[in-house]
């Protein structure tokens with residue numbers, strides 16, 4: 001039997017999702033509409049791919065296949081680490097793409113990556129600030145590149161440099177949300193980067209506090225542990241603008257390439273609609289956190 005790690009953030013996150021139960025509200029309900037708008041573009045669903053990288057390990061041209069799948073589902077496509085040529089092949093699929101740049105220690109490299117992404121026609125750029133350190137407190141090294149923690153001033157400069165919205169990914173505190181806002185970020189992703197640290201707060205536990213800091217000024221996205229339309233619903237009902245799905249898309253990609261990604265996103269969106277219909281949340285502007293109760297019976 002696989003040994004369970006006590007502080008496994010993925011397990012803790014799963015348990016938190018499962019501790020949330022839903023009321024049903026049928027009277028005056030309607031057929032739901034999941035149309036989602038972001039940075040001036042319209043999508044069929046608020047369920048997006050996660051910022052993936054190196055999917056060639058999953059299937060041939062995995063990053064391009066994932067983008068085709070997202071485009072097929074009319075979903076936002078996120079990408080992580082990778083070079084400009086790959087990004088150009090990704091955006092050539094027509095997928096509206098958000099590029100997340102690593103927190104490279106080399107400041108000039110970050111600026112070049114922002115410019116590369118803009119040339120490729122991305123919808124937005126951002127940075128996964130939670131990948132600065134390794135688990136021993138040193139700076140992370142990823143594929144030979146040195147990472148570094150980023151200051152408010154660094155983020156301010158990226159925001160200034162980018163002609164598209166700049167998103168900070170890996171926010172798991174009110175403090176970082178506040179600092180990102182101060183630096184001018186135009187979106188944040190509440191995430192623990194699939195358990196980068198043990199005993200990390202489940203994103204949905206901290207989401208309500210982060211939303212108070214953000215006060216509706218910028219979209220707040222959520223990822224980590226979202227595997228179903230039900231998980232997506234809980235995040236959206238609590239106030240997330242949209243959610244990203246990472247590891248739950250890997251097997252569909254391995255099995256069926258773009259069709260697998262498209263099929264899984266569509267399936268999750270259908271589940272989401274089913275739950276929206278039965279909870280009286282008929283579109284994304286009418287999601288309502290009061291449909292959620294904790295196991296104790298307490299309303300959210």
Ligand SMILES: Cc1cc2nc3c(=O)[nH]c(=O)nc-3n(C[C@H](O)[C@H](O)[C@H](O)COP(=O)(O)O)c2cc1C
Pocket residue numbers: 050051052053054055079080081100127128169191193194223224225226244245246247248
């Ligand atoms: C294969 C793979 C590659 C990833 N590469 C990146 C990356 O380059 N940059 C990034 O910000 N996040 C990256 N992530 C993390 C995801 O964007 C996301 O935060 C995480 O997977 C969400 O959790 P989930 O897998 O439980 O849905 C990657 C995830 C996977 C599964």
